[in-house]
Amino acid sequence: MECSWKFSHYRECLAAAHSLGYQFTTFSNYPSRYRKKKLIILRHDIDFSVPRALEFAKIERDLGIEAVYFVRLHSPAYNPFEYKTYLALKEILGMGHELGLHFEVFDFQAATGEDLVDIFRREKGALENILGIPVVSAAQHGDYTRVGPDYSRHFFTQVKPEQVGIKYQTFDDRFFRHMKYISDSSGHWREGCMCQHIGHHDRLQILTHPCWWFHKHYHVE
Numbered sequence: 637m638e639c640s641w642k643f644s645h646y647r648e649c650l651a652a653a654h655s656l657g658y659q660f661t662t663f664s665n666y667p668s669r670y671r672k673k674k675l676i677i678l679r680h681d682i683d684f685s686v687p688r689a690l691e692f693a694k695i696e697r698d699l700g701i702e703a704v705y706f707v708r709l710h711s712p713a714y715n716p717f718e719y720k721t722y723l724a725l726k727e728i729l730g731m732g733h734e735l736g737l738h739f740e741v742f743d744f745q746a747a748t749g750e751d752l753v754d755i756f757r758r759e760k761g762a763l764e765n766i767l768g769i770p771v772v773s774a775a776q777h778g779d780y781t782r783v784g785p786d787y788s789r790h791f792f793t794q795v796k797p798e799q800v801g802i803k804y805q806t807f808d809d810r811f812f813r814h815m816k817y818i819s820d821s822s823g824h825w826r827e828g829c830m831c832q833h834i835g836h837h838d839r840l841q842i843l844t845h846p847c848w849w850f851h852k853h854y855h856v857e
C-alpha cells in the first residue's frame with residue numbers, strides 16, 4: 637500500500653480497517669456502538685470542497701461504512717444553500733452519513749464584535765433550517781484567531797454543549813483523549829498517514845479535510 641492523497645488510498649485504508657475487524661460509527665450512533673472494542677469515527681470537516689466530500693461519502697457507502705461530515709456556514713468557497721451544494725449535502729445524508737456543524741465562532745466574533753454563544757446558536761439554527769434536520773454534533777474550525785497550539789482556546793471549554801443544543805462535540809474526552817486522534821490538517825498527516833495507525837490503536841477518530849484529496853491530481857479532480 638503506497639501512501640498518497642488519492643481517494644483510492646483512502647478506500648484501501650478503509651478496506652484494511654474493515655478486514656481487521658473495526659466497526660465504524662457516527663457521533664449520534666456512538667451510544668449504541670461504544671462497547672465495540674475496535675471502533676473508528678470517520679470525520680470530515682468540509683472547509684472548502686463539497687464535491688470532494690461527496691467522493692468520500694460514496695467510497696464509504698460502497699464499503700457499508702457510516703461517517704460524519706461537518707458543514708461550514710462561513711466558507712468563502714461554498715454556500716450550503718446553493719442548488720448543487722445543497723443537493724450534494726442531501727445526497728451525503730441520504731447515504732446514511734451524519735451532517736454536523738463546523739462552527740467558527742472566534743473568527744466571526746473577532747470580525748463582528750458579536751457574542752460567541754449567540755453566533756453559535758445562529759450558525760446551528762441556520763444549518764438546521766437549510767438542511768431541514770436537527771443538528772446534534774459540532775466540530776470547531778481552526779480559527780485564524782486561535783491562540784497558541786491546537787485547542788488552547790476551544791468553544792466547548794467555555795460553554796457546555798447542552799447549553800447550545802449539542803449532544804456530541806468532537807473535542808469531548810470520549811472522542812479526543814480516549815481515542816487515538818489523527819488529522820490531515822493543512823494537507824499534512826502530522827503523525828503519519830491514517831494507514832499507519834489502523835491496526836495499532838483499537839479506537840480512532842480520524843479527521844480528513846476533503847479539499848486535500850483527489851482522484852488524479854489536486855488541480856484536476
Ligand SMILES: [Zn+2]
Pocket residue numbers: 638639640645829830831832
Ligand atoms: Zn497511507
Ligand SMILES: [Zn+2]
Pocket residue numbers: 681682683738776777778
Ligand atoms: Zn475547518
